[in-house]
Amino acid sequence: MSEASVIHDIGYQRYTGPRLGRGAVFGAMYVHGLRAAFGLGRSAKAKIFPWLVVGIVTLVAVILAAVRSQTGIVPLTYLGFADAMSWLIIFFAAIVAPELVSRDMRAGVLPLYFSRPLRAADYVGAKVAAMVTAIWALLAVPQFIMFLGAAFTTKNGMSDVWDELGDLLPGWGYSLLWALLFTGIGLLIASLTGKRAFAAGGIVAVFLMTTPVVGVLSILPSSDAQQLAGLASPMTLISGVGQWLIPTANSGMNVGNFGPVYAIEAVTLIAACLLLLLARYRRVAAL
Amino acid sequence: MSLIVTQGLTKTYGGRVTALHDLTVSVEPGIIGLVGANGAGKSTFIKILLGLIPPSGGGVRVFDIDPTVDPDRVRAKVGYMPEHDALPPDVSAAEFVTHLGRISGLPRTAARERASEALRHVGLYEERYRQIGGYSTGMKQRVKLAQALVHDPDLLLLDEPTNGLDPAGRDAMLALIHRIGTEFGISVVVCSHLLGEVERICDSLVAIEGGRLLRADRISAMTEASDVLAVEVSEGMEELAEALTRLGLPAQADGRLLLVPLDREDTYDRILQAVADLDLPLHRLDQRRHRVAELFAPRETADV
Structure with a gap:
């Protein structure tokens, strides 16, 4: 009897299974960040704002696709869509960036991360990748809906679909540029404070404060000043790059011959934000 | 290693x-x-x-x-x-x-x-x-x-x-x-x-x-081999110390604790009896090792 009964060992078991390397850890951190960006695995309260923004941009895309299929008019191009949604993206970035970095800082989770085989660069890289993906998806998915709408109502068969795809892909690239810049600025500001409200306010303020500067510069009498005005704000900066790379974009920006200047500033700004972010976490990781 | x-x-x-x-x-x-x-x-x-x-x-x-x-x-x-x-x-x-x-x-x-x-x-x-x-x-x-x-x-x-x-x-x-x-x-x-x-x-x-x-x-x-018992009562510490000394248990006051050497098997019982006789509220009675604290600087002892 007693020989047959099973004794359940509830004592401590050593772990003998595989231990994955830095790549897998980076992946886990990335997926965690991406889920957090949309409030997945969090309370219902954390889901409200991200999904509200997702809902609005999707609705706009569906309406645009419907208008186009019914009337044949193209109210907004793929690039124009990204420009038109820019304030919503700022709103989204102001929610997501503090969720990704300020929250960790506030809760004091960082010592738990950095006492594991996770480097500051891995942490920053995973957070940046997660936020870029989130913002990019926010624009790219509605753009894809617009594409589907156009593709299914085409008049000339496959050749129109290919033409449309030729428009969509630069649109996706343009969205990626938006995503990179908003991530860089958003995460850098959010990493400075553990208070989410301050971080969100700071992010919105950066974009809000720079817009009037563009307005003032663009009504100066000099045409050079007008063409360079867009450099003053991240939003017009991206529009300017888009206008230079894709002249048919029709964004209403006049960048003249200064297109490369816009591109250089955009690249420099993104790189500077990411490097500062990395430098910040190098210091934080040592504490 | x-x-x-x-x-x-x-x-x-x-x-x-x-x-x-x-x-x-x-x-x-x-x-x-x-x-x-x-x-x-x-x-x-x-x-x-x-x-x-x-x-x-x-x-x-x-x-x-x-x-x-x-x-x-x-x-x-x-x-x-x-x-x-x-x-x-x-x-x-x-x-x-x-x-x-x-x-x-x-x-x-x-x-x-x-x-x-x-x-x-x-x-x-x-x-x-x-x-x-x-x-x-x-x-x-x-x-x-x-x-x-x-x-x-x-x-x-x-x-x-x-x-x-x-x-x-x-x-x-x-x-x-x-x-x-x-x-x-x-x-x-x-x-x-x-x-x-x-x-x-x-x-x-x-x-x-x-x-x-x-x-x-x-x-x-x-530590020394000998252990001590720490007794804590919320009142009447002096009375208890006296009673214990009369019982042949040299109790030493250490802050709010009384330390009694644990050298005999019935020490526990005798302390409990003494506490019960005096009808004192007993907070704790536990065994502790002997004064590691004394091996350290006075400041450390104060922290114990």
Whole structure:
């Protein structure tokens, strides 16, 4: 009897299974960040704002696709869509960036991360990748809906679909540029404070404060000043790059011959934000 | 193999503040108490062991690995429980510990299994699905301990694990640490500014003060064989001391405690009888080792 009964060992078991390397850890951190960006695995309260923004941009895309299929008019191009949604993206970035970095800082989770085989660069890289993906998806998915709408109502068969795809892909690239810049600025500001409200306010303020500067510069009498005005704000900066790379974009920006200047500033700004972010976490990781 | 070996370990901040000065110590596996007043350099020492900050001078090896050269290999074998709050309020303990398991390199399912195992071992069962924000301080300390255990380390570094706990919580936490050190086969370094606390569970003690090594040795080498009983009554301490002396038990007052040598089998009974005769409210009666504190500087004794 007693020989047959099973004794359940509830004592401590050593772990003998595989231990994955830095790549897998980076992946886990990335997926965690991406889920957090949309409030997945969090309370219902954390889901409200991200999904509200997702809902609005999707609705706009569906309406645009419907208008186009019914009337044949193209109210907004793929690039124009990204420009038109820019304030919503700022709103989204102001929610997501503090969720990704300020929250960790506030809760004091960082010592738990950095006492594991996770480097500051891995942490920053995973957070940046997660936020870029989130913002990019926010624009790219509605753009894809617009594409589907156009593709299914085409008049000339496959050749129109290919033409449309030729428009969509630069649109996706343009969205990626938006995503990179908003991530860089958003995460850098959010990493400075553990208070989410301050971080969100700071992010919105950066974009809000720079817009009037563009307005003032663009009504100066000099045409050079007008063409360079867009450099003053991240939003017009991206529009300017888009206008230079894709002249048919029709964004209403006049960048003249200064297109490369816009591109250089955009690249420099993104790189500077990411490097500062990395430098910040190098210091934080040592504490 | 020695667990931790340091050779002339020195850490200065900005060339002025000396956190650690010429610390040479060799620690064997077991439960090790790292004792020192606040600011003695305990946290700095732990951060150097984890490879989070580089030492200004001297050498350090953990499991014979140099954390300044190969921090990832050290960290994979070490679990760290920080002193301060380190938990996000808006996730469940199960989810949070699973996530940290994955950050330690465990595959998804293994991380989930080990997270619930670790939480079970620290005594969190159904509560683990609730959000951490609603936990008591004791439960939060347990979650912090569980996250240090999740990846099955060979060494735990616990920074003030009893911080903020009530006496019952302290005893439970110390018992848990003792169990980890003895039954789980994991070495533990317990940092504390309370010598009386760690001496109860540790095999060896490392005492530092002002960044200098005060003494490092096995507890057995530091203590006398004779044990003492600590008696605490909420009133009538003098009466009890007199009564005990009359019974042939030389009681010594130590703060709010009476210390009675435990030399005979019926000492317990006689004390209880004396307390009962005087009808005093007995707070506690427990056995403690003999005055490790006296081996340290007077300041340390005052902390006990």
